[in-house]
Amino acid sequence: MSIFDILFYLFAAAIVLSAAFVSLSRNIVHAAFSLLFTFLGIAGVYVLLSADFIAVSQILIYVGGILVLIVFGVMLTNRVTNIDIRAAIRSRIPAFIICAGLLALLIAFITQAHWIRYDEEPWKKTPWGKNAVEQVTKPLQGSVREVIDQQGSQGTAAEIGKLLMSDYMLPFELLSIVLLVALIGAAMIARQEAVQKKRPLSPSLPTEVSQ
Amino acid sequence: MTGFTVSARDIYGVMPLLILAGTGLVVLLWDAFEKVPTRTPLFLTILGAIAAGAAAIINLGNTGRIFNGMILNDAFANYYAVLFSVGVVIAVLLAERYLKEEEVLVGEFSGLTLFSACGMVMLASGNDLIITFLGLETMSIAFYVLAGLFRRRRESNEAALKYFLLGAFSTGFFLYGIALMYGTFASTNLDTISKALENPTTAHAALTSPMFWMAAGMLLVGFSFKVAAFPFHQWAPDVYEGAPTVVSGFFSTAGKAGAFAALILIFNIALGPIALDPGAFTKMQTLLAILALASMFYGNITALSQMNIKRMLAYSSVAHAGYMLLGAAALNKEGSTSVTIYLSVYTLMQMGAFGVVALLEKESGRGLELNDYAGLGRRRPWLAFIMSIMMLSLTGIPPFGGFFAKYYVFAAAIRSGLTVYAVLGMIATLISVYFYLRVMVVMYFREPEEGTAGIAVSGSGTVAVVGGDTISAWTALALAAIGLLATGLFPIILTDVAKTFYAP
Amino acid sequence: MAPLSHYLAVSAILFVIGTAGVLFRRNAIIVFMCVELMLNAVNLTLIAFSQFLGDQTGQILVFFVMTVAAAEAAVGLAIVIALFRNRQTVDIAKVNILKW
Numbered sequence: 116m117s118i119f120d121i122l123f124y125l126f127a128a129a130i131v132l133s134a135a136f137v138s139l140s141r142n143i144v145h146a147a148f149s150l151l152f153t154f155l156g157i158a159g160v161y162v163l164l165s166a167d168f169i170a171v172s173q174i175l176i177y178v179g180g181i182l183v184l185i186v187f188g189v190m191l192t193n194r195v196t197n198i199d200i201r202a203a204i205r206s207r208i209p210a211f212i213i214c215a216g217l218l219a220l221l222i223a224f225i226t227q228a229h230w231i232r233y234d235e236e237p238w239k240k241t242p243w244g245k246n247a248v249e250q251v252t253k254p255l256q257g258s259v260r261e262v263i264d265q266q267g268s269q270g271t272a273a274e275i276g277k278l279l280m281s282d283y284m285l286p287f288e289l290l291s292i293v294l295l296v297a298l299i300g301a302a303m304i305a306r307q308e309a310v311q312k313k314r315p316l317s318p319s320l321p322t323e324v325s326q
Numbered sequence: 327m328t329g330f331t332v333s334a335r336d337i338y339g340v341m342p343l344l345i346l347a348g349t350g351l352v353v354l355l356w357d358a359f360e361k362v363p364t365r366t367p368l369f370l371t372i373l374g375a376i377a378a379g380a381a382a383i384i385n386l387g388n389t390g391r392i393f394n395g396m397i398l399n400d401a402f403a404n405y406y407a408v409l410f411s412v413g414v415v416i417a418v419l420l421a422e423r424y425l426k427e428e429e430v431l432v433g434e435f436s437g438l439t440l441f442s443a444c445g446m447v448m449l450a451s452g453n454d455l456i457i458t459f460l461g462l463e464t465m466s467i468a469f470y471v472l473a474g475l476f477r478r479r480r481e482s483n484e485a486a487l488k489y490f491l492l493g494a495f496s497t498g499f500f501l502y503g504i505a506l507m508y509g510t511f512a513s514t515n516l517d518t519i520s521k522a523l524e525n526p527t528t529a530h531a532a533l534t535s536p537m538f539w540m541a542a543g544m545l546l547v548g549f550s551f552k553v554a555a556f557p558f559h560q561w562a563p564d565v566y567e568g569a570p571t572v573v574s575g576f577f578s579t580a581g582k583a584g585a586f587a588a589l590i591l592i593f594n595i596a597l598g599p600i601a602l603d604p605g606a607f608t609k610m611q612t613l614l615a616i617l618a619l620a621s622m623f624y625g626n627i628t629a630l631s632q633m634n635i636k637r638m639l640a641y642s643s644v645a646h647a648g649y650m651l652l653g654a655a656a657l658n659k660e661g662s663t664s665v666t667i668y669l670s671v672y673t674l675m676q677m678g679a680f681g682v683v684a685l686l687e688k689e690s691g692r693g694l695e696l697n698d699y700a701g702l703g704r705r706r707p708w709l710a711f712i713m714s715i716m717m718l719s720l721t722g723i724p725p726f727g728g729f730f731a732k733y734y735v736f737a738a739a740i741r742s743g744l745t746v747y748a749v750l751g752m753i754a755t756l757i758s759v760y761f762y763l764r765v766m767v768v769m770y771f772r773e774p775e776e777g778t779a780g781i782a783v784s785g786s787g788t789v790a791v792v793g794g795d796t797i798s799a800w801t802a803l804a805l806a807a808i809g810l811l812a813t814g815l816f817p818i819i820l821t822d823v824a825k826t827f828y829a830p
Numbered sequence: 831m832a833p834l835s836h837y838l839a840v841s842a843i844l845f846v847i848g849t850a851g852v853l854f855r856r857n858a859i860i861v862f863m864c865v866e867l868m869l870n871a872v873n874l875t876l877i878a879f880s881q882f883l884g885d886q887t888g889q890i891l892v893f894f895v896m897t898v899a900a901a902e903a904a905v906g907l908a909i910v911i912a913l914f915r916n917r918q919t920v921d922i923a924k925v926n927i928l929k930w
Contacts, residue, residue, distance in 0.1 A: 123832045127840045134844050134867050138851030143860055150863050153844075157870050160837070164881040169892050173873075176896045181866060181903045188859050188907040192914045214850040220540070221842035241528045243512030246884050275889055281330045283890050285340070285393040286456045289448060290897055292347055293464050296441045297901030299354060300471030303434055304486070305908035456891060463898045467905055474909055483913040490906050491861050495852050497902075498868030501895060502845060505875040505888075512883045514891065 123163050130156035147186050154178050168272040330394040339392040339399040341381040342407040343447045346414075349374025350440035357433025368798070371418045371436035375411040375443070382407035395515055396454045398591075401826060403451035405666065406587045410446045413580035413673050414439050419802035420681040421572040430475055430570075438475075439576065442468035446584030450591070455504045455514040458588045462500065462552065465584050466493045469577060473569040485568025492551065492561040500548025506541035516596035523599035533606045542610065545592060546617070552585035554578075554640075555647045556621035563632075566640035571687055574636060575680025578643040579673040586650055586669055594654060594662040601657065614655035615739075615747040621648030622754035629761045633696050635683055638761060639676070642720060645758060646672055652751050653735035656742035664734035667820045671719070671727035671813055678806035679716040682709055685799055696768055703770035710769045712803050719810045721762040722755055727813030730820055837878035845871035858910055862903070869899050 133152035140146040154177040161170035239245065279287045337344075353367045353374070360366070382404040389400045397403075418436050425432055441464065448461025470493060474486025504514065510532050511519045522528040532538045547558060554562035566574040593614070601607045625645030632638040650672075653665040686702075686709070687693050703710040719728035732755065739748040813819055844867055851864025873892045880888025 120832050123836070127836070130840060131843055131847070134847045137860075137867060138847050138855065138864050140860075143857060146860055146863060150866065153867065153870065157874055160840070160874060161877055164837070164877050166877045166881065166889055166892075169873075169877060169889050172893060172896055176900050177866070177870070180900050184900075184903050184907055185859060185863060185866075188862075188910055191911060192859070211854075213853060214846060217849055218843075218846045221846060222839075223536075241512075241522075241531050243883055243885070244531070246512070271886070271889060274886055275893065278886055278890055279893075282394050283396075283456070284330070284332065285336075285396045286454075286460055286890075286894060289457070289460045289464070290894060292441065292444055293460060293467065293898055294901050295351075296438070296445075296464055296467050296471075297905050299441075300438065300467060301904040301908035303438075304471050304474050304477065304905070305911045456894060459891075460894065460898070463902070467901060470905055470909065474912060477912055478916070480913075480916045483909070483916050486909045487858060487913050490902075490909050491852070491858060491865070494862070494865040494902055494906065495849075495868070498845070498848065498865055498872065501869065501872040502875070504891070505872050505879065508876065508888060508891070509879040509883075512879075512885055514887055 119163055123160065126156045126159040126163070129153075130160070143189055147182065147189060150185070151178060151182055154182065165271070167270045168275050332393070335388065335390075336392045338388055339385065339390075339397060340451075341385060342378040342404070342411075343444055343451075345374060345378040345381055346411075346440050346444045346447065349377070350437045350444065353433050353440065354437035357431050357437065360433070363431060365422070365432070367431075367433035367436055368418060368422055371440060372415050374440060375414040375418075378443075378447075379408045379411035382411070391453060391517070395517055396457055397451050398453035398516075399451060402587075402591075402662075402666070403447075405823065406450035406583065407447050409583055409670055409673060410443045410450075410580055413576065413583070413677065414443050416674075416677050416681070416802045416805060417572055417576040417580070419798040419805075420575070420677075420684055421570075422798045423796050424570065424572050424684045424687070424799075435472070435475060435573075438468045438472050442472070442576075443580065446580060446587070449584040450587035452588065452591065453516050455507060455516070455592075458592070459501065459504060461584070461588065462548075463497065465581060466497070466552070469493070469581060472573045472576070473565055475570055475573060481568035482570065485565045488561055489565045489569075496548050496551030496558065499544050499551070503541050503544030503546075503548055506537050506544060510535065510538045510541055516591065520596045520599055523597065524602070526602075529599070529603065533600070533603050539609075542593075542597070543613070546613065549585055549589045550617065553582050553589070553647045553650070554644050555617055555651055556624050556644065557617075559621065559625070559644045559647075562644060563637045563640040566643070567634065567636045571636065571680055571684040574640075575677050575684070578640070578680070579676045582643070582647065582650075583669045583673060586654070586665055590654055590662040590665055594657055594659070598657065598659075607657065611655050611657055611742070611744060614651055614657070615744050618648045618651035618655055619747055619750055619754070621645060621651060622751055623648075623757075626754050626757040626761075629758070632761070635694050635696055635699070635765070636680075638696070638765075639679055639683070642758065642761070643676060645754065646676070646720075648754070649732060649735050649751065652739050652744070652747060655744060655747070656738040658738075658742055661738045661742060664738040667734050667823065668731040670820070670823070671731040671810065674806040674809040674813075675716050675719040675726075675728055678712065678803055678810070679720065681799065681803050681806070682713045682716065685709065685796065685803075696765065697774075699765065699768050700772040700774040701769075712807050713769065714766050715807050715810060717762040717765050719814070721759050725811070725814045727810040727817075727820075729814060730817040731813075734820070834878055834882045838875060841871040841874035841878065844868075844874065858913075862906055862910075866899065866903075869895060 130153055133149045133156065136149040137146045137153065140149060154173060158170045158173040161173055349370060353370050356367050356370065385399060385404045386401060391397070392399050417439055418432075421435050422432060425435055445461045445464030445466070445468065448457050448464060452458040452461055470486055470490040473489045474482050476482035507519065508514050511522050513519065522532060550556070550558040551561075562578075566578060569577065593610070597610070600610055622645050625641045625643070625648060629638050629641035629645065632641060650665045650668050653661050653668060655661065656664070683694065686698070702713075715726060719726035722728045722732040736748045736751060739751070848864045848867030848871060851867065852861050855861050855864065873895055876888040876892050876895075880886065
């Protein structure tokens, strides 16, 4: 077991534990902080999978962007009223069955060799299977220094950049439409009412409509 | 593969998309700089949608794979682009008066509608799962905002939140499906996937692996959410009820059409070669057909007990998703054509029904109960007449387009060996007769009760005249009704579409 | 290097944790965090495949997923704030039309 394997299992444990904490925690702020560790752990795994650009993006976008947004959401909705937004866990049997079923299904597939081993029948006969076998058999053991020497690469950023500007140019441009829609939509929905109000907004609206 | 550069042909190929996005921007900017609200954004939107439709028709002479195989610009994609444009035009026409009542700017609504149409065009022309994903997200994000457009209405906020959370949840499943497809085929390109399934070696590897089935299942879960098919339909009634009525109409027609277009592209076209393996073929067919049947029965049976008209239409849309899934379950080109025909007709009838509901709706969402429709036949005969056409067509009664749409779907299912499912589907259709016709019975044969807020009696009263403000809405309703009559009386229109579809 | 199956297993477990969170929790923001867990699980799967297949498509796809997730987060929190302004709650059990 190389140092990379040990690191991977450490990260994996961190990811799973902190994720479980996110979905179980009774305190929303603790959940948000726990999410930070999940994101960082995943970034660590990306590094181990030599996806350096994605690892950095993970930290920038998820930690720097989305998590900050979530914390803002927590603060904005918490401060204003000081209502108790600690969440209780619903006891819901159907939800439990769905989760258990999904987990069983996924675990069953993971433990079946054909699902994942590109170096076994029937995968190794496929073109990508052959490619994958070469990829896996490429030795990637030893110290960090040795691996860096072996790889000798400039990282993946350059290649991803080239792909985004050539083969994946259209999706890259379409992404701008997605961002534009989100930007306009968020501004539209969260802004204070500019139009004159026809009737006053009363917080004491009847809360129980027909169930 | 690398070293791709854009040519003029590529740009022409995505012209409908560019026009829709451009118009969306112009409309939003116009709205922002306008001091007094006018109708200009409305006209701009309609103009843009018509231009996009025209561009799509012109595009038919320029078909092929563009942008390095990212986009498949063919009759299918361009037909859907026209369909979405029609949807946008009808929605915007219906929305004008409705939005004015709630003091929402037309530009906001039409801008987002245009952007969501952009996403739908991506869905219908995406030849790569990346494009499909981006299209689905563009459409969904615009929809989340549209659902919450009435910022001051609590129901609207709640509908937006619920739609958003469940939509994001379903995106997770859809993406997991894409990831597993990528793991199975080492590519996200639908052509590559199709070729791999034609090759016996790779097809064997893929079809014997649980990973492929998991991927197909996850994609199906994602799509079921978006089209509101049975086990994943729970959001639909609540969101349709809470969202602005016109927006609900747009969700349940154009939105469904977009998701179905992508579903057909993936399951009927890209995974089409699965037919070479009879075992896997039957498995996939059964998967889709069971989902279809469950949606039909659940939707129709639950709709029976709905007294709120928007909820009833929502459950009926679940059932209609079921009919279309049955067409898709044929897993061949005939099936995909039948779904396309169904979607065209369905867009007109569902949009028309929601349009009538929107015209009758009163301030802050009152006037939506079935009882409010009592006596409508006498007070507002034209509106009742239009609603009757929509209801008869939704039921699938012969002189209207709905009949032929159902006929083609069931025919495609029977011809691909799904006879039992088709017969059960017809039984489900019979159930639906009750609640569609009930609306007509209430409109024509029941008098409004004293003291209830019947729309026909109270408030602005018996306005049977077409007021200046509702001319646009009436245009939309007339468009839908005439379309249904035309397709019902001359189904050759539909079959012609089908024929040109897969012309070489 | 740990076998591909281990990476996939971690991401599958993460996905299930996310799903469970969405189904069991009722605070809108926590539900949203759980959705983010699901998306991260997908990203992990994609990167693992990408590395083991020696193909860059997976990484590009992850890049897109991240960007879209950020866009979604912005819209989602805008909706939460709009709702909060009208309702003063983010507990989705108290959002009465929500009865999934």
